[in-house]
């Protein structure tokens with residue numbers, strides 16, 4: 001059976017832990033110069049409807065390091081031909097498809113109409129690859145037992161938060177979202193995650209109680225890709241939720257600062273917080289490479 005990676009809910013708890021352990025191994029081997037050409041002769045097609053630095057580079061470099069190659073398709077889906085027809089073409093040439101799309105349904109359609117593994121590289125709804133890399137970074141800094149940890153996500157209830165909620169449905173993390181009223185997450189995603197979660201998943205508008213006792217404080221841009229026209233209005237609403245030194249002081253002493261990047265310095269996060277010694281944003285970015293290599297080597301072998 002073809003396995004896709006579209007949501008963290010596609011994986012069991014053991015499979016997520018297995019991928020994190022595999023990502024750690026690939027990272028260690030890479031540092032020691034031990035080659036791991038696990039996808040020799042294989043090709044990944046990379047579909048990008050939205051901009052990218054980290055995702056594009058880490059998937060491409062990851063494929064090279066695994067002995068394969070990657071080709072870029074920079075396009076708006078559904079304009080020149082239907083999404084199912086794109087999928088039916090690609091499956092004839094490549095061994096895996098990675099897609100960053102606006103509509104989540106487009107990634108689901110690519111998976112439905114192609115017989116090769118499909119990896120979600122961000123949609124308006126979810127960003128699962130990001131969370132796998134973030135979880136690898138959290139384990140490196142805080143240990144492997146998520147059950148004693150609290151992550152406070154401050155900002156928009158967006159695709160990145162949705163994937164964190166789905167992570168918390170599989171691993172026993174305590175997760176709190178502190179968001180402005182009217183900018184909460186999809187209630188169906190939260191309800192489904194809460195039904196499976198072993199830890200707490202809390203949505204609040206109150207910074208002080210939401211960030212209290214957090215081991216890590218996470219934020220993301222206030223206007224995601226595709227919401228550029230709302231940026232001005234959002235700037236006003238989100239301003240009180242900026243992660244600055246005052247907010248970090250509400251968390252546990254020494255709490256980590258996390259961000260998926262790109263960061264808008266001076267908006268959702270201040271320079272001092274981004275550049276503080278407990279900021280692990282570039283560890284998260286580095287781990288995109290290792291975590292996605294683990295995903296590709298597992299699904300495309």
Ligand code: CP
Nearest residue numbers: 052053054055260261
């Ligand atoms: N975090 C992330 O996905 O970065 P890019 O948008 O640059 O790929």
Ligand code: NVA
Nearest residue numbers: 158220224225260261
């Ligand atoms: N929420 C952001 C994440 C970028 C990696 C966006 O969708 O633009």
